[in-house]
Amino acid sequence: MPTLYDRVKSGEFLFLDGGTGTELTRRGLQHGDDPCWSARAVLEQPDLVRAVHEDYVRAGSDILITNTFRASPMMLEAHGLGERWEEINKTAVRLAYEAIENVGAKRQVHVIGSVSAIVPDGTRPPEEVRRQHSRQSQVLAAAGAEAILVEMINDTTQGRLALEGAKEAGIALWAGLSCSLNERREPVLSADGVLLDQALAQLLPVGLRVICFTHTMAADIGACLEVLRQHWTGPMGTIPHASRSPVPNQYAADTYTPEEYRAKARKWITSGVRILGGCCGVGPEYIRTAREGIQLLA
Template sequence: MVEQFEQRLAAGEVVLIDGGTGTELEARGVPMNGSVWCGVAVLDHQDVVRGVHEDYIRAGAEVIVANTFPSNRLALEPAGFGDRVAEINRRAVETARQARENAADRAVLVAGSLSPHSAEGIPDPQPGADTVLAAFREQVAIQAEAGVDLFALEMIPDAFYGRAATQAALESGLPVWLGMTSWSGDGGWQHEDGLGNLVAALARPGVMAVNAMHTDVEQIAPAVEEIRQHWDGVLGAYAHHGGWEPPNWIFHDISPEDYAQAALGWVQQGVQIIGGCCGIRPAHIALLRERLPARIPAG
């Protein structure tokens, strides 16, 4: 399936991914952990996690991202789940694969999410480089054995964490997405060295795509333009909408129509991988399936 997916991207096709998983779990009543947010939901709410994945598949998603975003040892151990790192990651991937078996009538890939973030941000004080690399290698090995098809690096904040996550993911031999956030405005956050420079530092052979993700809808277009100055490969975009009051997402309504209209603009920029992040729900993905063109514009 991965080879077919890569061939489609090479041919300029547009591929639809899912929307927010953690926020959708919250919307369905799953409590968010104060330290690791949605990462432990699969322990006590596995059926709800599976249902979220199934609903995104039925909405049209061709890639679903396993609920492993805040689930490496860097986040889980301080929260008291250090002895359950393998269980949490394995069960999250298996749950996504079960959803695919239950709901898919077409090829659907399962991506394993990798990020240094938890509900409390990145670790402070910063761990040593060997510790960070070991944590990502552990998570990658568990997820690869459980059967992910590719790895999606998400909310990579800087080259320190990015290099470790990228190295660990590439060592698996599976395709890798780089996913980076760009915020601006009051209370916003930017990469210390610039988004484009971070892309230049991390993009290397084996990286399948670079995604602008977990970024306000209106900031996706400029983020894509900055990325493409340092990357001539496949582009992806999945925006968020709403606010963050740890450990909960504050939903601000954006209609599926408005989100689809924004996404059509991203396609005109050459973005091929499109979905949603926090606050974007199955109804948004369903309308994207109806509205997105089959391919990006030629040339």
């Protein structure tokens, strides 16, 4: 059986899953204003989390991303789940593998671990932040994740710390950059506003296997890919929003149907994208529609 690394390296076109958090809320998960609600669901609603993963496998995802957004030990500790951080991360990997097993898909489906490059507060020393990301990544890797995707890199300094920590897990490192366009329509990291090419100069030396744009508006991805291609010849992926953020109206301007997503994806593929998924609002129907229409083209 080829590893995920072999498949990525060969240039095979691979489908990720779509958003997990927005699928959980669409299926009735109530989260109030608990920032760690999606990680909490791993403990409190494992069947629901597994069911979302199963639907993505059925829809055609080749890679599932663990439901571990904001599940670093420091983040969970800040929100009352510190003692269970290891259990949450291990269980999240197990739920993804169980979903693959339950569906019994004939094709091979991989699991990668999600680590969020965000901190509960800005007061922690860099070494501490790096260590916390390292601990989470090592648990995800030991539980069977084939790669770590550091998501929500919207700040260059925090992104670099998270990548350096995740690297210590010793498995493939994927970066998920969250970008937007500034007033001159240049791609920037969405929180610190650093130009994408300058951010890449800071992040690439860590040693990355794949670079994706995550939590990024679909309308901005074309410009982001153009800059990325000037600095990176490795595999590129896109994980755009389709509006239904768990935060009401947050991405409301970026609404599109599965068919429109497929049309956008065709353009990204022309720009060199080999790994396609989605986040907030991109559900199983989007992946199914894209897979049906794109596989041959890719």
